[in-house]
Amino acid sequence: MVDPTHFTIDTMTGRLVLPEVIAADGTVETTPLITADHCDTVVLAIQPPAGDDSVRPTPGATAASLRYGVDLADAAERCHAKGKAGECNVVSLPRVHGRRNASVPWDGLARRIILLGIGEGTESDIRTAGAALWRHIDSDERTVIDLGPRTAPEIFASFAGGLFLGAYRPKRVTKTAAETSSSPQIVMLSGRHRLDSLTDALGAAQTVATGTWLARDLANTPSNIKTPQWFAAQCEAIAAAEGLDITVHDESWLADRGFGATLAVAGGSANPPRFVVISHEPVTAGDGARHVVIVGKGITYDSGGLCLKPRTAMVPMKTDMAGAATAVATALVARRLNLPDRITVVVPVAENAISGSAYRPGDVLTTFSGATVEVTNTDAEGRLILAEALSWAVAELEPDLVIDIATLTGASRMALGDRHGVLYSNDDETAADLEQAASRAHEYLWRMPLVDSYRAGLESSLADIRQTAASQWGAGSIMAALFLEHFAPKTSWAHLDIAGAARAEKPRADTAAGATGYGVGLLAQYLLLSAGREQ
Incomplete structure (x- = not known):
């Protein structure tokens, strides 16, 4: 017999702690948050080609290329990236061998970069990108995201909404209680937009996603x-x-x-x-x-x-x-x-x-309204x-x-x-x-x-209304x-x-x-x- 206490609102509300997603000032060009001491992964947006064979880096990806000293457009091409919404390509930059007194342009910066396809940058594409990204966040450390110029509040809300929903996993019935795993912090850079409006948008998106997680838990x-x-x-x-x-x-x-x-x-x-x-x-x-x-x-x-x-x-x-x-x-x-x-x-x-007390086809029921x-x-x-x-x-x-x-x-x-x-x-x-x-x-x-x-299909010779229409009527949903x-x-x-x-x-x-x-x-x-x- 399964213990019902494994599925109580106490355990559910504990599960309703969504990934932490916050907004921060700046862009990938200037932010101190992408240093290796503060960050594990940097996410940069790319888009499909426009008239040629190369994907289009967003301004954030272009700025990152300059800061890292790496041609990320070339890296995207080598990954066969297409830039479609939700496509993720991981670029892992190497360390310098410890015995050599040498340096690389990305010294001190997070070495894991995700080139995230955002399609045409519509809210729907952005939401798809957010949902797909979660599967590629494999660390408890901070992940910093630069979506380029697409940092309006509604874009932030769509991206975070997708991320939250993609992070959900159903509760399992197991012999022992599942261990609570820590969740990474996701930082979305604000670009040119006001931080307070972006924070409000993220808060509303998190509230709606919390409701969705609750509905999923109850139904599952x-x-x-x-x-x-x-x-x-x-x-x-x-x-x-x-x-x-x-x-x-x-x-x-x-x-x-x-x-x-x-x-x-x-x-x-x-x-x-x-x-x-x-x-x-x-x-x-x-x-x-x-x-x-x-x-x-x-x-x-x-x-x-x-x-x-x-x-x-x-x-x-x-x-x-x-x-x-x-x-x-x-x-x-x-x-x-x-x-x-x-x-x-x-x-x-x-x-x-x-059971023997179940209701039957052919029964006539009197409802609350008095209608039969x-x-x-x-x-x-x-x-x-x-x-x-x-x-x-x-x-x-x-x-x-x-x-x-x-x-x-x-x-x-x-x-x-x-x-x-x-x-x-x-x-x-x-x-x-x-x-x-x-x-x-x-x-x-x-x-x-x-x-x-x-409506004629619901006419009954026994009651005020039939529960379902005869088969010849079809249109079951109507x-x-x-x-x-x-x-x-x-x-x-x-x-x-x-x-x-x-x-x-x-x-x-x-x-x-x-x-x-x-x-x-x-x-x-x-x-x-x-x-x-x-x-």
């Missing part, structure tokens, strides 16, 4: 540990640590208030459901402050219920509460950034398991718990906007793969703002239509969104289906295999933009 936790009770307890610990208000409701509360769908989904499990509400109340709320509710799907494990999933499809289902993890992490980010909007996170938490649902697929449980959470939020919280986020349908992944979330909304302005935030956060969205004529819209009437609402983007089957530059934490950056950026701030 094995489901034999991550019961609904465990998840609720972690939420309580997070809220206490961050000064957030929290209420956790149990199965009795759900039964007293008529949450028939949530109780049905949880009915097959030995682990009872929970209903978590976390609130960020701004210290100072401006005249335009809104009440934004974020609802996250919290299925701690999804077997598919009686409509059993195939074996291979079950393996990643510990991450079926990635939406809930993102919602909770967003509350942490909102608190640390002191966002002016009132933000309430609502997380229905349950396990979809199999004909069950047609027990593996479409996420929309049931989300529907009741949406109904409750609209009725009890009177929000200005409700956003739900969920690993909801395989259809969304089939449509857009694993790098885009799917967006639905009944409000064009909200949809446009979310798309803008997604682009700024590099967590991309594609808006899909709420097709009015498809049908799920239409079902949820039914439970958010007369409210500005957006639905993010992140079934593809929430998981990475293989490691990428900015994430290990497993949960990606997708959505934390997007929602944080959306809230920052709506507050008139921008990371």
Whole structure:
């Protein structure tokens, strides 16, 4: 039996100490920080050729060539460097033999140089470069980075954001506790920009990345540990640590208030459901402050219920509460950034398991709103718990906007793969703002239509609405969104289906295999933009 104390918020928050990234005045031409006494590695940016066969050194790389007395452009050519975003080429300069009384131009300077490709220097390229760089930082000593003229606050934030995300490694379940390894200090040279604005940008990037790390840790936790009770307890610990208000409701509360769908989904499990509400109340709320509710799907494990999933499809289902993890992490980010909007996170938490008490296809469930649902697929449980959470939020919280986020349908992944979330909304302005935030956060969205004529596919002869449409209708992601819209009437609402983007089957530059934490950056950026701030 695995000891659940190996996976508590105490150990998680200890893991949420990201690499130290700071801004410092100067350039590689003048800074004293690249001497061998202070630094192990110097990172210099290069770009792809522009009309000839040679990569383009940035001004920082050119200045380094003069200071080091080495033709770094020639070194890049010998490494067959192309300058594409994320490409890293290591140049190790030799020492002079100890018996010879001789010197070299780089005496006293860090001897390890990384030529880092930044592509065309866009924010996306810079973020990719930052994520890729982490794999090549192999020392506990200081690393100094000169990106040349690209040192605006938004560039610093993009680079550091990529670096932070690339540094994440999932927590492992092992016989003995893993040793805490030290982390190198990363220094980014400011060039011509003001140090205070760059420091602020780095701080915001670190806060968002901390939220993403938390979401990844929660989603990656094995489901034999991550019961609904465990998840609720972690939420309580997070809220206490961050000064957030929290209420956790149990199965009795759900039964007293008529949450028939949530109780049905949880009915097959030995682990009872929970209903978590976390609130960020701004210290100072401006005249335009809104009440934004974020609802996250919290299925701690999804077997598919009686409509059993195939074996291979079950393996990643510990991450079926990635939406809930993102919602909770967003509350942490909102608190640390002191966002002016009132933000309430609502997380229905349950396990979809199999037993004699599991709900069945053909059942008719009465939901919190009073609407009845004909069950047609027990593996479409996420929309049931989300529907009741949406109904409750609209009725009890009177929000200005409700956003739900969920690993909801395989259809969304089939449509857009694993790098885009799917967006639905009944409000064009909200949809446009979310798309803008997604682009700024590099967590991309594609808006899909709420097709009015498809609503006929959810008509039921037994209940007010069918859980899923008959197979001939297709459009599984759209049908799920239409079902949820039914439970958010007369409210500005957006639905993010992140079934593809929430998981990475293989490691990428900015994430290990497993949960990606997708959505934390997007929602944080959306809230920052709506507050008139921008990371």
